[in-house]
Amino acid sequence: xxxxxxxxxxxxxxxxxxxxxxxxxxxxxxxxxxxxxxxxxxxxxxxxxxxxxxxxxxxxxxxxxxxxxxxxxxxxxxx
Amino acid sequence: xxxxxxxxxxxxxxxxxxxxxxxxxxxxxxxxxxxxxxxxxxxxxxxxxxxxxxxxxxxxxxxxxxxxxxxxxxxxxxxxxxxxxxxxxxxxxxxxxxxxxx
Numbered sequence: 001x002x003x004x005x006x007x008x009x010x011x012x013x014x015x016x017x018x019x020x021x022x023x024x025x026x027x028x029x030x031x032x033x034x035x036x037x038x039x040x041x042x043x044x045x046x047x048x049x050x051x052x053x054x055x056x057x058x059x060x061x062x063x064x065x066x067x068x069x070x071x072x073x074x075x076x077x078x079x
Numbered sequence: 080x081x082x083x084x085x086x087x088x089x090x091x092x093x094x095x096x097x098x099x100x101x102x103x104x105x106x107x108x109x110x111x112x113x114x115x116x117x118x119x120x121x122x123x124x125x126x127x128x129x130x131x132x133x134x135x136x137x138x139x140x141x142x143x144x145x146x147x148x149x150x151x152x153x154x155x156x157x158x159x160x161x162x163x164x165x166x167x168x169x170x171x172x173x174x175x176x177x178x179x180x181x
Contacts, residue, residue: 006100012093016126017148019090020133026140027147031174035153036132038170042163043128044098047121048105048113055111063106063113065120072124078160079128 008037043079050075095122132156150174 010033017028017036028036050071055063095118102118113121139152150171157167 016129017133020130044101045105048102
């Protein structure tokens with residue numbers, strides 16, 4: 001698993017999740033952390049690729065926030 | 080309060096760093112570049128999306144009368160899209176296999 005390209009670090013994912021738990025007793029298993037890191041990675045890559053596709057459809061050479069804004073609603077519905 | 084804010088800023092910076100690298104990798108072959116603002120916006124969205132993920136995961140675990148979140152809860156998180164669920168299920172099996180090999 002480790003060393004296969006860029007990914008979110010396990011420790012970071014753990015801290016991000018614990019920031020929002022309502023119950024202090026909530027724990028996360030190690031495998032669940034790795035899987036959540038993978039899910040976050042897919043989320044980011046989807047955001048990037050969908051905005052690139054939007055820019056290409058508009059014949060733009062650089063993706064700006066406008067393109068991200070256009071693809072964001074569907075992205076959030078998919079996650 | 081101040082401490083919580085600066086802690087959040089540090090986490091955001093860590094997210095931004097990883098998002099930057101992932102975006103660069105993902106767009107490498109397209110010949111199109113993401114502006115700095117776009118990468119920052121994706122980082123911000125990702126940071127906020129973590130709140131939804133965390134709340135849902137906690138609820139799913141509690142629904143099953145557990146206090147520890149496991150991979151089944153994460154799979155539930157990916158239920159909305161079929162292809163996403165399939166990908167996450169495959170990754171889960173990869174992780175499980177990696178663990179038994181060790």
